[in-house]
Amino acid sequence: MQPIEAVIFDADGTLVDSETPGLDVLHEQALALGLSWEREALHGRFRGVRMADCAASLAAEAGRHEPGFADALLQQIRAAMAERFRRGLSPMAGAEALLRRLTLPFCIATNGPREKVELTLGLTG
Structure with missing residues (x-):
């Protein structure tokens, strides 16, 4: 060896x-899209998953298939996470x-x- x-x-x-506050932001974004994910279910589903894949999944679940929506959602999620992190990490x-x-x-x-x-x-x- x-x-x-x-x-x-x-x-x-x-x-x-950063995982829990980041996933909390993702949960807030899911709710804003009209999805009814429970916090714990969302955390379990997306913990350790690339954020681009998370955004794409939320967009698909919300039926938002227009070009560029998932990318715009990803940028919105990242900005919200950065703000959350600045408030305390x-x-x-x-x-x-x-x-x-x-x-x-x-x-x-x-x-x-x-x-x-x-x-x-x-x-x-």
Whole structure:
């Protein structure tokens, strides 16, 4: 077995507690589209799913198939999430202490856009 030389962390739900507030924004957007998703059902369905796929699913569920609607919805969701994050976002419990004690090189990988990870990491230090 080879020694571990570096660590790659995911950002959302690993270092930054952004999944629940982000999914709450997605739930609000679903309700605004007239969908009757329960909060817990939406969280379960979309946790860990790419936001573009979430927006496309909500658009399809709402019967909004016009060109560009899902993309516009995605931008609206991302803007609402950024605003929610600015109102208060926390690091995951123990994340800061772990990173301070870690002696191996590390980096962060994410499936989200760079602007989002820069915002969430910046807000949480």
